[in-house]
Amino acid sequence: MKSFTYExxxxxxxxxxxxxxxxxxxxxxxxxxxxxxxxxxxxxPAHLIDVNxxxxxxLEPLPDGGLxxxxxxxxxxxxxxxxxxxxxxxxxxxxLAGASGQLRNKATTAGNLLQRTRCPYFYDTNQPCNKRVxxxxxxxxxxxxxxxxxxxxxxxCIASHxxxxxxxxxxxxxxxxxxxxxxSRRVIPIADFHRLPGxxxxxxxxxxxxxxxxxVSLPPPLGGKHYYRKVRDRASYxxxxxxxxxxVQPDGSGRVALGGVAPRPWRLxxxxxxxxxxxxxVTEQLLAGATPTQQNAFKIPLxxxxxxxVLAEAKG
Amino acid sequence: MEASNLKLSRRELLVMxxxxxTMMAMPAVAAAQSASAGRARPPVNAPxxxxxxxxxxxxxxxxRSSLLDVLRERLQLGGTKKGCDHGQCGACTxxxxxxxxxSCLTLAVMHQxxxxxxxxxxxxxxxxxxxxxxxxxxxxxxCGYCTPGQICSAVGMLAEIExxxxxxxxxxxxxxxxxxxxEIRERMSGNLCRCGAYANIVDAITDVAEGKA
Numbered sequence: 001m002k003s004f005t006y007e008x009x010x011x012x013x014x015x016x017x018x019x020x021x022x023x024x025x026x027x028x029x030x031x032x033x034x035x036x037x038x039x040x041x042x043x044x045p046a047h048l049i050d051v052n053x054x055x056x057x058x059l060e061p062l063p064d065g066g067l068x069x070x071x072x073x074x075x076x077x078x079x080x081x082x083x084x085x086x087x088x089x090x091x092x093x094x095x096l097a098g099a100s101g102q103l104r105n106k107a108t109t110a111g112n113l114l115q116r117t118r119c120p121y122f123y124d125t126n127q128p129c130n131k132r133v134x135x136x137x138x139x140x141x142x143x144x145x146x147x148x149x150x151x152x153x154x155x156x157c158i159a160s161h162x163x164x165x166x167x168x169x170x171x172x173x174x175x176x177x178x179x180x181x182x183x184s185r186r187v188i189p190i191a192d193f194h195r196l197p198g199x200x201x202x203x204x205x206x207x208x209x210x211x212x213x214x215x216v217s218l219p220p221p222l223g224g225k226h227y228y229r230k231v232r233d234r235a236s237y238x239x240x241x242x243x244x245x246x247x248v249q250p251d252g253s254g255r256v257a258l259g260g261v262a263p264r265p266w267r268l269x270x271x272x273x274x275x276x277x278x279x280x281x282v283t284e285q286l287l288a289g290a291t292p293t294q295q296n297a298f299k300i301p302l303x304x305x306x307x308x309x310v311l312a313e314a315k316g
Numbered sequence: 317m318e319a320s321n322l323k324l325s326r327r328e329l330l331v332m333x334x335x336x337x338t339m340m341a342m343p344a345v346a347a348a349q350s351a352s353a354g355r356a357r358p359p360v361n362a363p364x365x366x367x368x369x370x371x372x373x374x375x376x377x378x379x380r381s382s383l384l385d386v387l388r389e390r391l392q393l394g395g396t397k398k399g400c401d402h403g404q405c406g407a408c409t410x411x412x413x414x415x416x417x418x419s420c421l422t423l424a425v426m427h428q429x430x431x432x433x434x435x436x437x438x439x440x441x442x443x444x445x446x447x448x449x450x451x452x453x454x455x456x457x458x459c460g461y462c463t464p465g466q467i468c469s470a471v472g473m474l475a476e477i478e479x480x481x482x483x484x485x486x487x488x489x490x491x492x493x494x495x496x497x498x499e500i501r502e503r504m505s506g507n508l509c510r511c512g513a514y515a516n517i518v519d520a521i522t523d524v525a526e527g528k529a
Contacts, residue, residue, distance in 0.1 A: 001380045002357055003357040003358060003359045003360050003378070003379070003380060004357070004360065004379055004380070005360050005379070006360065006362060006379040006423075006425055028423075028426070031421060031422055031423065031426070032403055032418070032421045035382070035421050035422070035423065036402050036403060036421060039401065039402065046357065048379070048423075050425075050426055052426065076415075076476070076481060079481070079482065080479070080480065080481040080482065082490075085482065085489040085490050086490060089489050092482065092489055093484075093489070096482060096483055096484045096486075097484050099506075100406065100505055100506025100507075101416060101469070101472070101473055101476065101503050101504075101505075101506050102403070102406060102409055102416050102417050102418045102469065102472075102506045103403060103418065103421075103506065105415045105416060105417050105472075106417050106418070106421070106422065235502075236484065236501075236502050236505035237505040237506060
């Protein structure tokens with residue numbers, strides 16, 4: 001690991017200003033992803049800004065009936081919150097499907113949104129990777145691509161976004177609240193938060209330099225039946241090959257978002273009109289234009305079957 | 317981490333020695349800027365007071381030190397094990413303020429003021445923790461390397477069930493979690509056992525959870 005200087009942040013605005021001012025600075029919260037990457041020297045920050053002391057670990061009801069989730073709320077606490085279990089079960093289910101008990105106790109809401117891909121070539125510093133070293137090439141295109149993305153990808157990068165939680169947040173149309181280096185605040189719709197790789201796969205989010213996520217706001221509850229169905233190589237403690245988050249209403253309408261198939265949580269609102277027609281129609285629209293590799297083409301029928309299972313359960 | 321320090325090139329070592337006299341006085345910004353200017357970065361130390369198993373330790377640590385390495389290398393608490401060092405195996409599991417975490421994936425400097433409990437703080441050979449006794453009774457290990465992590469994890473896990481935290485296999489998110497084998501297996505999935513002693517580990521934990529121990 002490269003050495004780094006370390007400070008404890010005093011306020012969100014000061015943390016954002018410091019992160020923008022100090023070269024190669026990173027925020028650290030749970031640290032479960034960043035420290036892993038630092039040990040491998042995939043990440044080599046020169047300065048860490050520890051945000052754990054900021055009072056961003058609260059859950060509070062919003063006037064419109066929604067729920068504000070502080071950026072530092074741990075994954076365990078978010079999944080265990082009575083309001084989340086009752087009103088946003090798809091979110092609780094997604095959180096509980098990810099990682100291990102130990103990791104969920106450390107991992108935070110904002111850190112989970114911002115976690116990096118588990119593409120094996122991003123992790124292997126001996127291999128070209130456009131996300132890690134822009135312009136060096138993509139080893140995955142001709143390499144081991146079974147776990148990787150097939151839609152929203154580019155010729156420079158087919159990395160998949162690893163988060164389960166973010167898929168549920170996308171389904172719920174969450175808003176990402178931030179403070180910028182100049183102290184101004186804004187809310188980024190989750191649909192605009194994660195960027196597609198295009199020619200710059202190293203830029204993964206809409207955050208400006210130094211911009212700090214302070215909370216994620218959930219709109220008022222949707223009702224309906226909630227599902228998070230994750231398909232993986234082991235029954236527990238593994239990343240998704242494919243996941244389906246869905247809310248299905250009594251009249252058969254609803255929402256669907258996918259994990260494991262794209263560089264960000266994958267949802268197309270236009271495809272949801274096809275829900276009454278069944279999983280095949282929805283999948284065809286959701287994955288229209290997909291460019292799978294030979295190794296990950298299996299994910300297309302897997303999405304359809306997983307969605308089909310969810311819709312059958314919703315009817316039952 | 318200590319090992320990687322030894323692998324410095326001669327040039328890095330020279331740069332480090334020259335810089336080390338002044339580095340502690342260097343403000344963070346200057347240190348970061350000099351690093352980003354492409355020069356080798358000198359190690360950075362920071363004072364930390366760690367409370368481990370009820371004892372306070374005033375330490376001066378390289379900021380890179382994981383909690384795991386400090387427990388093992390500085391405090392000679394070798395019960396906590398280093399398996400993968402990447403948060404995948406659970407051998408390094410300890411309790412921080414009563415919650416189980418992977419001590420390999422957290423920096424020691426981030427734990428000032430926390431109450432850290434390792435396997436040495438749970439029980440002693442003369443006075444075993446009920447889970448330690450149950451692991452012995454049920455033969456819940458072969459080589460024993462994952463055992464301290466398994467036991468610390470189980471302590472944290474039972475507290476999570478007690479607090480009503482649901483799991484991936486809980487059929488009803490809003491009901492009190494069951495103490496079934498399926499629940500225990502899912503909740504312990506962050507602790508790997510190379511010897512495959514899982515069946516006996518589940519039995520040992522079940523005994524303690526049901527109050528038989």
